[in-house]
Amino acid sequence: MLLLSGLILAALVLQAAVFPVFFRPPFKPDLLLVIMVFMALRFPFEIGAPLSWLLGLFDDVFSGLYLGLDAFTFLIVFLLIRSVSDRLYADSAILFVLTVAGATLGGFTLNLLLLIMMTSSPEIAYSMISDIIPRLLVNSFAASLVTLFPGFDCQLETA
Numbered sequence: 001m002l003l004l005s006g007l008i009l010a011a012l013v014l015q016a017a018v019f020p021v022f023f024r025p026p027f028k029p030d031l032l033l034v035i036m037v038f039m040a041l042r043f044p045f046e047i048g049a050p051l052s053w054l055l056g057l058f059d060d061v062f063s064g065l066y067l068g069l070d071a072f073t074f075l076i077v078f079l080l081i082r083s084v085s086d087r088l089y090a091d092s093a094i095l096f097v098l099t100v101a102g103a104t105l106g107g108f109t110l111n112l113l114l115l116i117m118m119t120s121s122p123e124i125a126y127s128m129i130s131d132i133i134p135r136l137l138v139n140s141f142a143a144s145l146v147t148l149f150p151g152f153d154c155q156l157e158t159a
Contacts, residue, residue: 008055011035016062026134029142032059033107036074037100038146040081041090052078066118073110077103093147100143104136 011031019028032055039048056074060067081099088095108128115124146152 008032008035008058012058012062015059026131027138029138030059030104030135031142032056033074033103033139034100034143034146036078037081037096037103037143040078040103041085041088041096041099045082048082049075049078066115069111069114070107072114073107076110077106080106091153093144093152096147096152097140097143101136101140104139105132108132108135 011034015028015031036052036055039051043051053071053075056071057068059070059074063070081103090096112125112128115128116122
């Protein structure tokens with residue numbers, strides 16, 4: 001848990017302070033989403049669901065958008081991935097990258113639907129739709145880098 005906490009803290013610092021300085025918004029990787037997908041594939045439900053909601057809440061706090069939007073989206077995407085993760089080979093690097101791509105598309109779609117329902121400005125849909133391809137490619141690339149870490153292909157021991 002200490003390693004996971006340090007990883008989340010490092011991802012928060014990178015995503016909230018470092019990446020906005022060097023990258024334009026559609027080209028910033030969503031590291032918290034990548035961590036959430038990793039948790040959905042590897043962690044038990046009792047630990048992963050509250051942590052995914054908390055990651056989404058952190059993303060909301062540092063992004064400046066509506067508080068709770070990403071928290072709800074992360075939780076729903078976590079539940080969808082977790083519902084099929086027992087039938088998947090979680091150690092596969094290709095599966096991890098494809099799952100991050102699917103989570104990016106699913107989170108984007110859910111955020112878009114919620115923002116269209118809750119706001120009165122149609123311009124938000126146009127700006128979001130123009131960002132989906134770069135965001136999808138950057139998140140997939142970040143996920144492919146995560147698979148290079150030593151120990152990615154090892155099962156975690158749950159106590």
